[in-house]
Amino acid sequence: MIPNKDANPELRKHIYEAMPLIDEWLAESEIAIHKRFMLAGRLFVDHFVEKSTFDSKEELLSSEAYRVVFLPIFNDWYWDKYGELAKGPGKDVYCGLVLAYNTPVRILIPATTSRVVEPGKLAKLTFPDRLENYESIEDMLQVKFDLEKMSEQERANFLRHSTKVVGLIRSVNIDLNMASNLTPEAEKLSKGIWSHMEKAANDILTLTTERASIACWDIHLAVEKTLKVLIADKKGILEHGHNLKKLARKISDVEPDINEDMFKNLPNDREAIKLRYAESIKSIADSLSYYHESLEIISVMAGKLEHRFGIKNASITLRPAPWAR
Numbered sequence: 001m002i003p004n005k006d007a008n009p010e011l012r013k014h015i016y017e018a019m020p021l022i023d024e025w026l027a028e029s030e031i032a033i034h035k036r037f038m039l040a041g042r043l044f045v046d047h048f049v050e051k052s053t054f055d056s057k058e059e060l061l062s063s064e065a066y067r068v069v070f071l072p073i074f075n076d077w078y079w080d081k082y083g084e085l086a087k088g089p090g091k092d093v094y095c096g097l098v099l100a101y102n103t104p105v106r107i108l109i110p111a112t113t114s115r116v117v118e119p120g121k122l123a124k125l126t127f128p129d130r131l132e133n134y135e136s137i138e139d140m141l142q143v144k145f146d147l148e149k150m151s152e153q154e155r156a157n158f159l160r161h162s163t164k165v166v167g168l169i170r171s172v173n174i175d176l177n178m179a180s181n182l183t184p185e186a187e188k189l190s191k192g193i194w195s196h197m198e199k200a201a202n203d204i205l206t207l208t209t210e211r212a213s214i215a216c217w218d219i220h221l222a223v224e225k226t227l228k229v230l231i232a233d234k235k236g237i238l239e240h241g242h243n244l245k246k247l248a249r250k251i252s253d254v255e256p257d258i259n260e261d262m263f264k265n266l267p268n269d270r271e272a273i274k275l276r277y278a279e280s281i282k283s284i285a286d287s288l289s290y291y292h293e294s295l296e297i298i299s300v301m302a303g304k305l306e307h308r309f310g311i312k313n314a315s316i317t318l319r320p321a322p323w324a325r
Contacts, residue, residue, distance in 0.1 A: 012073050018048050019077045034088025037074040041066070044074070095198045096169045097205070097291055098137075098162045101154075104204050104288050106142040109166050111173065122317055129171040129312040130163075137162045165292070168299045174312055175302035176226075179233065182305075186232035189225050196222035197295070204287050210278045212287035216267060217276035219287075219294045220244075223266065226301045227251075230258065233305050242269035255304055262297060266290065 022043050026036045045057050045066075054060040078086040092111035097104050113126045113135065131137070137159060138147060147155050176190050196218040203215035220242070227247045232238050234254050239247055245260040245268070252259045267275060267290070274280035282290070 008069060008073070011069070012076075014048070015044060015070075015073050016077060018044055019074070023078075023081075032088070033078065033082050033085050037071070037078045037086070040077075041071055041074045044070075094169050094173060094194070095201050096165050097201045097288060098158070098165050099288060100145070100158055101150075102285075104201075104207075104284065106201065106205055107137070107140040107162065107166070108142055109140055109169055111170070117317055120320070122319055124315050124317050126315040127174060127311045127313065129174055130167040137166070140166070165295070168295050171312070172295070172299050172302050175299075175305055175307070176229075178307050178309060178311060179229070179302075179305040180308035181233050182229065183232060183236070183238070185238050186229050189232075189238070190229045193222050193225045193229070193298070196225070197291075197298075200287075200291060204284065204291065207284055209281050209283060212284050213275045213278045213280065213282045215287050216282055216290055217272055219290055220267065220269075220272035220275075223263070223294050223297055226298045227258070230255070230301045230304060242272060244269070258301060258304070262300075265293060266297075 019040065022040045023036065025043070026039060031039060042061065045061055049057065049060070052060055054063065060066055075086075094109040094111060096107045096109055098107055099105070111127075113128055113132055115124045115126075115134070116122075117124050126132070138144070140162075147158065150158060173194055176193055179187075179190060182190060200215035200218040200222070203211040203218070206212070224242055224244060224247070227244060228239050231247065231251045234251055237250075239250055241247065244263040244266060248258055248260050248263060271280060275282060
């Protein structure tokens with residue numbers, strides 16, 4: 001069925017006729033459904049548009065007409081065929097751990113914030129490296145509880161601790177994602193760093209000492225990989241091995257702040273390997289302490305990576321896309 005949703009039924013008809021072939025090619029190329037419609041538009045122009053009043057296909061693709069007239073039709077086709085699958089996973093949200101009543105608690109931290117500037121027309125998108133003054137820790141708690149039932153001192157400590165964790169997690173992820181001087185191998189390594197911290201958080205939240213001990217191995221890997229990525233950034237060499245102090249010696253000449261003392265409270269490589277198999281057991285409290293200390297260490301190291309562009313706390317004002325649903 002070709003729905004008549006706009007004033008360009010003939011264009012819509014041609015696009016809908018071409019789309020099964022285009023989408024089949026994108027599917028065979030293993031492109032995620034929610035990423036296809038922009039690529040489908042490009043392929044349609046490249047392979048199905050013979051001539052236009054524009055001087056070139058590139059001019060057509062960069063035009064307001066393409067953005068307002070063409071792209072919404074491709075988006076419609078994907079929604080008609082795939083429904084909500086065309087929407088994708090939504091905005092990035094980071095999982096972190098905070099401590100409440102001596103119990104680890106999950107917080108879900110949006111990577112970006114969005115505020116309406118002009119209803120229906122403009123929104124301000126920000127890339128914060130902190131908890132913004134218009135945000136609330138209570139809104140980020142996965143499991144809600146009443147902070148007012150805490151004593152005044154408990155509540156102050158909880159909010160101070162949580163605010164710090166939110167800032168560290170946002171800062172780490174911006175620094176890792178925006179690193180600009182990495183080889184392809186080091187870049188691949190950097191992409192897995194935060195997943196280790198999130199896996200560790202999930203294991204600690206089981207409140208079982210065996211899983212919390214295994215979490216310490218993932219935390220060790222996150223620290224280790226960040227250190228290796230920093231060495232690659234500064235020296236162009238991808239090091240190997242699990243010994244953090246030995247790795248630190250490889251870079252302390254150019255980054256004196258990164259030295260063996262930085263890792264003195266963390267398990268050494270042999271201890272970490274035993275934790276990996278739960279041959280050695282850590283308490284929930286010890287694992288959580290390891291998580292938070294390592295988060296600070298990772299933040300320091302990630303902050304030293306080279307960044308061609310800085311986006312921390314940068315904001316852009318956006319208007320809704322014509323195809324937005």
